[in-house]
Amino acid sequence: MNNIVRFSFFAFLFLVSCDVNINKDFVIPDNTTVENDLISVNGNINIGENCIVEANLSTVNGNIEIKKFTRIESSIQTVNGNISIIEKVKVDGDITSLTGLIEINNSTVVGNVSNISGDIEVNKIELDGDLISNFGKITIENNSEINGSVVIKANDEIPEKLRNVKIIISDSSVIQGDLVNDNRDVIVSVFIEEGSSIYGEIIDADLVDQIEDLDYK
Known part of the structure; x- marks a missing residue:
């Protein structure tokens, strides 16, 4: 099952408009609007405060952290990583982790x-x-x-x-x-x-x- 998930994930990379980092973190500053999907392989995704993320956030072997007053208009997913939502965040889509801790504080999730x-x-x-x-x-x-x-x-x-x-x-x-x-x-x-x-x-x-x-x- 895990192999199917990983294969589907990598196939997904070629079907969408996205920014991909391999062995490198995405660090998004405060007050930023993110329009493209962010996909990190062997790296983390860190979203600052008061951001608007209009696309998906995905990692393989990496963590995702969302800081306060940020809105995620799509979904968050990890394969072998943790997801941490600090506080006062709204996520319009799903939050999914294959293996890892999901921690959500003082926030709203629609999916x-x-x-x-x-x-x-x-x-x-x-x-x-x-x-x-x-x-x-x-x-x-x-x-x-x-x-x-x-x-x-x-x-x-x-x-x-x-x-x-x-x-x-x-x-x-x-x-x-x-x-x-x-x-x-x-x-x-x-x-x-x-x-x-x-x-x-x-x-x-x-x-x-x-x-x-x-x-x-």
């Missing part, structure tokens, strides 16, 4: 947030789409609102030692949709702090009473 392996940490965000993962720890905190669902998707390639997903929902955070485990080979354990809520159904996931009951192996 989905998804990864295959790695943790997802959202803090005081509004997410219009779904939050999707295969395995890893998911933390939803500080008055975050997920207007879609939280979905653990099926993936036959998950190693046995990683078949435990831990989800923490705290600080008056809300999931408007469902919490769904679509992978019967994965054990999903959920801690919901008092004052936080899931308004939809909880499907094939176990609720724990105390955060200490989550066993992080």
Whole structure:
């Protein structure tokens, strides 16, 4: 599956109007408008404050960092990299990481947030789409609102030692949709702090009473 993703990514390079860096970072200064897709191979993408990014941001073996007051009008994706959104950012598209941490603070995302392996940490965000993962720890905190669902998707390639997903929902955070485990080979354990809520159904996931009951192996 990973090879298919990588092949699709590189094929994509030749089909779009984009700027490509290999073994070099993109560093976008504050107050900049970016019109072309930025694609970095073995390098990072760093977007400054108060920028407007009209196209996609993509890395292979690199991290993406978005600073405050910036608007991303399309999507963000990494293969083997972390995505960090500092605060007060709006993303109109999806945020996707194949392997790596996704961290979003005090921001709005119109699309989905998804990864295959790695943790997802959202803090005081509004997410219009779904939050999707295969395995890893998911933390939803500080008055975050997920207007879609939280979905653990099926993936036959998950190693046995990683078949435990831990989800923490705290600080008056809300999931408007469902919490769904679509992978019967994965054990999903959920801690919901008092004052936080899931308004939809909880499907094939176990609720724990105390955060200490989550066993992080």
